[in-house]
Structure formats: structure tokens, C-alpha cells
Amino acid sequence: MKAQRLFYTREDIQPRGFVEISVWEVPAPVRGSEHVFKYSMAFIVDGKCVLRYDNEAGKGDHKHIGNQEVPYAFSTVEQLFDDFMADVDQWSE
Numbered sequence: 001m002k003a004q005r006l007f008y009t010r011e012d013i014q015p016r017g018f019v020e021i022s023v024w025e026v027p028a029p030v031r032g033s034e035h036v037f038k039y040s041m042a043f044i045v046d047g048k049c050v051l052r053y054d055n056e057a058g059k060g061d062h063k064h065i066g067n068q069e070v071p072y073a074f075s076t077v078e079q080l081f082d083d084f085m086a087d088v089d090q091w092s093e
Contacts, residue, residue: 001027003038006077014092017045021084023077032060037077041084043091051091053084063087 007023024038033055043051052064053072061074065087074080 003027006037013043013088014045017043017050017092019043019084019088021081023080030055030060031057033074035074037074037080039077039080041080043084043088045091051084051087053080065091 003024003026005022005024007021010018010020012018019042021041022039026036026038029036030038037055039053039055041053042049049064050066053062054064055061055074061072062069063072063084072080072083
């Protein structure tokens with residue numbers, strides 16, 4: 001099986017910010033993760049990434065909030081999206 005993009009979007013969500021979300025199904029888990037999804041979800045404000053969820057090889061599932069990087073407990077793609085958007089809403093307030 002080749003990697004298959006399941007979802008991609010880039011949407012303005014406020015006058016100065018947008019979200020960009022990409023989710024792939026991959027043939028084998030990314031090193032450091034236990035599931036077959038590769039993802040990157042970013043919230044950009046004024047040209048600066050202020051929030052990002054990703055699972056780059058070797059680091060596993062984690063999120064960046066400002067300059068801080070913390071682990072993320074992945075369960076499902078749907079929950080990942082919900083958690084990301086909840087953090088975007090908190091950041092936007």
C-alpha cells in the first residue's frame with residue numbers, strides 16, 4: 001500500500017489567521033507512533049505558527065504550543081481533529 005492522503009484543507013478562520021490540516025494513511029506507523037496515520041495540523045497567525053500538532057518520525061505524536069513541545073495521546077483521527085480545533089478556539093480567545 002502506498003501512502004494515501006485522506007484529508008487536506010487550508011481555511012481562514014480569522015482575519016489574521018488560518019489553519020492548515022493534512023492527514024495521510026501510511027503503510028506502517030511513523031517511527032515513534034503506534035498508528036498508521038501521518039498528520040500535520042497548524043494554526044498560523046500573522047505569518048507565525050502558534051499551534052501545531054504532528055507526528056514527525058522519531059518524535060511520535062506531539063503538539064507545539066508557542067515554543068513549548070508536549071506529548072499528545074493519539075486515539076482517533078476524529079479526536080485529533082476535535083482536540084486541535086479546541087486548542088485553536090482557546091488560542092483565538
